Amino acid sequence: MQETQILSSPPPPRALVFDACHPGVVLRAVLGVQLVLAVGALYASADAWQWLANLALATGGALPATLAWLLIACSAKALLQRLPMAAQYAAGLLLGAAAGAMACALLLLSRLIANPPWLAGSASGALLALLLVAALVARARARTPAATTARLAELQARIRPHFLFNTLNSAIALVRTEPAQAEALLEDLSDLFRHALAAQDEATTLGAEIALAQRYLAIEQVRFGERLRVQWLLDPSADGARLPPLLLQPLVENAVLHGIEPNRAGGRLRISTRRKGARAVISITNTLPPEGQARPGGHGIALANVRARLALLHDVQGEFHTKVKNGLYQVRITLPC
Structure with a gap:
């Protein structure tokens, strides 16, 4: 069995695992990071106003870093897809650590924090990146069986015996009275089944x-x-x-x-x-x-x-x-x- 590629656009018949430019992936990644930040801000907040302030501060550094991670992964997709599985995991992890450090640097440059937590930020970024990669792996593993099941289901729905029999009976009835129409009907049927049975992109x-x-x-x-x-x-x-x-x-x-x-x-x-x-x-x-x-x-x-x-x-x-x-x-x- 071939290994599923991560952060890449693998060659057929393997399913597309990760497209960081896809709006659905971007939305889920941003919301996931925000959820983690919201929970983390609770530990350093005495009330709701302080929680909002801490969340806004963390978002100011984490949101650009998250988008940068997605942008780099998307731009480097052609390169990453050539890497072995373990190397793709490592690349995602290192990009996450770099994104965490970037978030700290942004907070420092904006003078919102005098002494940013470099180690904690890098570790958090690496951990969040690892969770995202794991989610993408699960999505990839679910996609191929789902696509296969869908393919079988639509073929079963397409090639119904009653439809085939009714079409052939209609053609037989037309052979003597309307041979041209019978020929056209069988040509349409042939085209339909050719598309249904052919390998699909x-x-x-x-x-x-x-x-x-x-x-x-x-x-x-x-x-x-x-x-x-x-x-x-x-x-x-x-x-x-x-x-x-x-x-x-x-x-x-x-x-x-x-x-x-x-x-x-x-x-x-x-x-x-x-x-x-x-x-x-x-x-x-x-x-x-x-x-x-x-x-x-x-x-x-x-x-x-x-x-x-x-x-x-x-x-x-x-x-x-x-x-x-x-x-x-x-x-x-x-x-x-």
């Missing part, structure tokens, strides 16, 4: 995901005919947004399975994309069948899979929400462009 583009969803709905359109009414509202400027491969197709399939198929009168499905500043917003909305025709609720595996894979790629920058309102079910995804 960590991310693809929204434009590619939309094209795959269009192939899937072209297949279902043959089966449902006028019962399936699809509306596309696409913003080309959002096509470059990055998202995990095969993320939209299970959501579209869920919309057809639970919103269109049980309804004897059919239903509407709307897929929209738009760019809003530096973010892309994806919305999938379908009508719900009347009571008595609704399919029994599923286990939410597809939704949980999508949510987990989105979090793995974009962390706190990716948002996933669902809601039911006025007989409509909507999935809304927001991610950076």
Whole structure:
């Protein structure tokens, strides 16, 4: 088994362990350091006002030092990824000690402290860095199994026997009457399965995901005919947004399975994309069948899979929400462009 690399962007198939420039990593690191400082300030405080003063003083030195640690680790990622595991641990530890000394130096230069605790500051910085590295290792070890499980789950959701059989039956029915349409249907099916079974990269583009969803709905359109009414509202400027491969197709399939198929009168499905500043917003909305025709609720595996894979790629920058309102079910995804 290969060792997981720390503070680096390891080569495939190992998961990306640490990207210090990622907003989620920066946020958690800063909040973690602040929490430790807040607890430490309690030991030297007689009341709340003194605690706030001590916390502000410690933050003045620790916050720039923490950001410097993250910036150096991010900038040196290409170099650090070549180091052995033990050397990467040592590099993170030494950077932490240097960051602790930097915090003391800042307090001295600002004349807030006449005699800064150099040894204690360096030791604290090294310890906090060690905790951060340990957290990153745990995150890396959790990521690969999660990605593998998600991959298997989405493949299982994609290749449903009933979908394959229904598609083949539709093609057989069209062979004699509409051979050109039957050929187009089988080509769409071939493309869909090629994408589902091929080795996938960590991310693809929204434009590619939309094209795959269009192939899937072209297949279902043959089966449902006028019962399936699809509306596309696409913003080309959002096509470059990055998202995990095969993320939209299970959501579209869920919309057809639970919103269109049980309804004897059919239903509407709307897929929209738009760019809003530096973010892309994806919305999938379908009508719900009347009571008595609704399919029994599923286990939410597809939704949980999508949510987990989105979090793995974009962390706190990716948002996933669902809601039911006025007989409509909507999935809304927001991610950076």
